[in-house]
Amino acid sequence: MAPVHFLVIIVLVVAAVTDSVMLKAVDRVDDPEQQNVYLKHQFENKEQTDLFNRAVHEESRANSVTHKVHNGTHTTAHHGHNGTQTTAHHGNNGTHTAGHTTAQHETSAVYRPPAVGFNAILTPDFLTISHKETIVFDHLLVNIGNAYNIRQGHFTAPVSGLYSFTANIKFRSSNTAELNASIVKNGDNIGLLYLYGADTTTRTTVVMLDVGDIVWLKNNVNNSPRIYGGGLSTFSGFLITPAD
Structure with missing residues (x-):
């Protein structure tokens, strides 16, 4: 230009x-x-x-x-x-x-499981247990899903899935100074708690449950064991994940 x-x-x-x-x-x-x-x-x-x-x-x-x-x-x-x-x-x-x-x-x-869980304690100062008797934890701190019965001492699975249970027992005394108890599923032992002499024993177990399966804690020996209450002995459980 x-x-x-x-x-x-x-x-x-x-x-x-x-x-x-x-x-x-x-x-x-x-x-x-x-x-x-x-x-x-x-x-x-x-x-x-x-x-x-x-x-x-x-x-x-x-x-x-x-x-x-x-x-x-x-x-x-x-x-x-x-x-x-x-x-x-x-x-x-x-x-x-x-x-x-x-x-x-x-x-x-898919991965939003229903909330299921409980935490029960024994409130009396101590409790004497008969042979094969269910250990009933009489006070609930948590009971999401209403699966634990404080009258029977039973947990009934509301959904199928993988669960975790923990029993904690403060042993006081017995005729033989021996404690032998277990976590039970439908009558079968799935977790053993054993103790000789006054002390505390704890057991955690993981198990698959179908709807309606029952889990509880029982005494296995005929020696009239006595366990401490006052919140020192506890039983708890919760759903880890539902079944596919």
Whole structure:
């Protein structure tokens, strides 16, 4: 564009000088016919200058339009490319997010187990237990799911799954100074507690239960053992995870 501007400036300067010279020449010529000749030359020079200026202007305008069209096309294509890429990216993220959210929801629904758990204590100062008698823990601190019965001393599974049970016994005395008790599932021993001499014994066991299975704690020997209460002897259990 710089050469065109430079050329226009030169033409304008030449035209101005020519006009000045022609006007001065007209001023110095007394003959009217000669003046007409000078004016005719002046008009022709001006007409040629105008034609030249219009040609330069049209060329400059054409170049500008072409440049704008090129830039516009390039920008549109660039935006279109970016738009397509962004849309695809957003679509991909949207699909991934939707799938992830659905998966999270389904996972949450599958792995939200029912809450089941209890913690029972023995409140009397001590308790003497007969042979094969169930040790009944008479006070509940926790009983979520209402699965432990303080009258019978039984835990009844409300759902099938994997459970954990813990028995803690503070032994006081017996005829043989021996304590032998067990955690029982439907009559079968699943965890043994043994102690000789006054002390505390604890046993934790993990077991699979079906709905309706019963778990309790019982004395296994005929020696009239006595155990401490006052919260020193406890029995607790909870559901780890339901069965598939």
